[in-house]
Amino acid sequence: MLYKDFKESIKTLGFLSIEDFMVYAGVTSNDVLSWEEKNEVPYLVSLILHLLKGEKELLPTNWALDNVIEECLPLASLLEEVSSFPHKLEEMFLLQKKLNDSTNGKNWELGVNKFGKEINWLRCIHMEVAELIESTPWKHWKNINADPDMNNIHVELVDIWHFLMSYILQETNVPKAVSLSNTHCIYEAATEIDVKLMVKEAEKLSYIALAIDTGNMPSFSGIERFIDQFFRCCKISGLSFMWLQKLYIGKNCLNQFRQDNGYKEGHYIKVWNGNEDNVVMVDLLKKMEDVGFDDLYNKLKEEYSKNR
Incomplete structure (x- = not known):
């Protein structure tokens, strides 16, 4: 997802500002600045937006979703440990x-x-x-x-x-x-x-x-x-x-x-x-x-x- 599409999406979802979305999604200002610089939003963030909008046809296949989950599990485990x-x-x-x-x-x-x-x-x-x-x-x-x-x-x-x-x-x-x-x-x-x-x-x-x-x-x-x-x-x-x-x-x-x-x-x-x-x-x-x-x-x- 392009950064400009990301900004439009959060508006349509009712977020008053990017800062509101940052608090909701648990991301930092450095993350957002990086997305803006690259003009690209990470796949997992775009996935969250699609889920919030209910766009099921844009969601990945079960196989692709399994891969995402598999990649995220070590990070989730690390975050749980660090917490x-x-x-x-x-x-x-x-x-x-x-x-x-x-x-x-x-x-x-x-x-x-x-x-x-x-x-x-x-x-x-x-x-x-x-x-x-x-x-x-x-x-x-x-x-x-x-x-x-x-x-x-x-x-x-x-x-x-x-x-x-x-x-x-x-x-x-x-x-x-x-x-x-x-x-x-x-x-x-x-x-x-x-x-x-x-x-x-x-x-x-x-x-x-x-x-x-x-x-x-x-x-x-x-x-x-x-x-x-x-x-x-x-x-x-x-x-x-x-x-x-x-x-x-x-x-x-x-x-x-x-x-x-x-x-x-x-x-x-x-x-x-x-x-x-x-x-x-x-x-x-x-x-x-x-x-x-x-x-x-x-x-x-x-x-x-x-x-x-």
């Missing part, structure tokens, strides 16, 4: 706040825990980046042909996310944190990993942390840089947002389990029958379709009891 991101972000930020309240006491946002110990989330991020890099064969003198431990790299990214969320919550509130993070979650995780690029981009998280800590970058602009760079690291490392969220629930649950079993006091057992607790947690996650905090906590409790 859940704000809720998943809110869930993670609330869980992180709850964990920090439990571990560090109320008012931890002031930078001191309930034992009077200083809290430095920026240093935490810096140290976790170092652990991520340790999971790659970065050393020129040792195991130079080794493969990166991608499972552990993903766990380290989740650890960074714990501390980054804590830093964001220290500077703002949950709704604002979700708003700042939401658009950055939409990305396609890499299937082929460039290890050198992954290390280089991870190091930038340390640079941002150091820049803020030394007063060379304002905190608020630093948060925005942090969020953008963090999800870039996830993308390059092949960690999708959905798996990040699943791993986060798992690690958050494990962190609470550690605290409940003497982690702070120093008598928690971190290696369970030859496997670190992180590894046990990930194995449990892979077997769970829907991850619930309480369900996973009980499974961890069961596995831990076998180690005592």
Whole structure:
């Protein structure tokens, strides 16, 4: 359908303006400008107009319609997935706040825990980046042909996310944190990993942390840089947002389990029958379709009891 025919059609259908149709169809002004520039309206939009006008003779054959549906299903699935991101972000930020309240006491946002110990989330991020890099064969003198431990790299990214969320919550509130993070979650995780690029981009998280800590970058602009760079690291490392969220629930649950079993006091057992607790947690996650905090906590409790 030509753009001029599109404009005539929306008038005959009772839309007062193109803006009214945009709201109805859920398209943006950039979409419409693109149609005008090309003087062509996408097939699916013209199909909507034909349906609204009741022009059945102009509708496609069943075979053609089946093809359209088949092509649209992946997009619909993606849109449904993306629509859940704000809720998943809110869930993670609330869980992180709850964990920090439990571990560090109320008012931890002031930078001191309930034992009077200083809290430095920026240093935490810096140290976790170092652990991520340790999971790659970065050393020129040792195991130079080794493969990166991608499972552990993903766990380290989740650890960074714990501390980054804590830093964001220290500077703002949950709704604002979700708003700042939401658009950055939409990305396609890499299937082929460039290890050198992954290390280089991870190091930038340390640079941002150091820049803020030394007063060379304002905190608020630093948060925005942090969020953008963090999800870039996830993308390059092949960690999708959905798996990040699943791993986060798992690690958050494990962190609470550690605290409940003497982690702070120093008598928690971190290696369970030859496997670190992180590894046990990930194995449990892979077997769970829907991850619930309480369900996973009980499974961890069961596995831990076998180690005592």
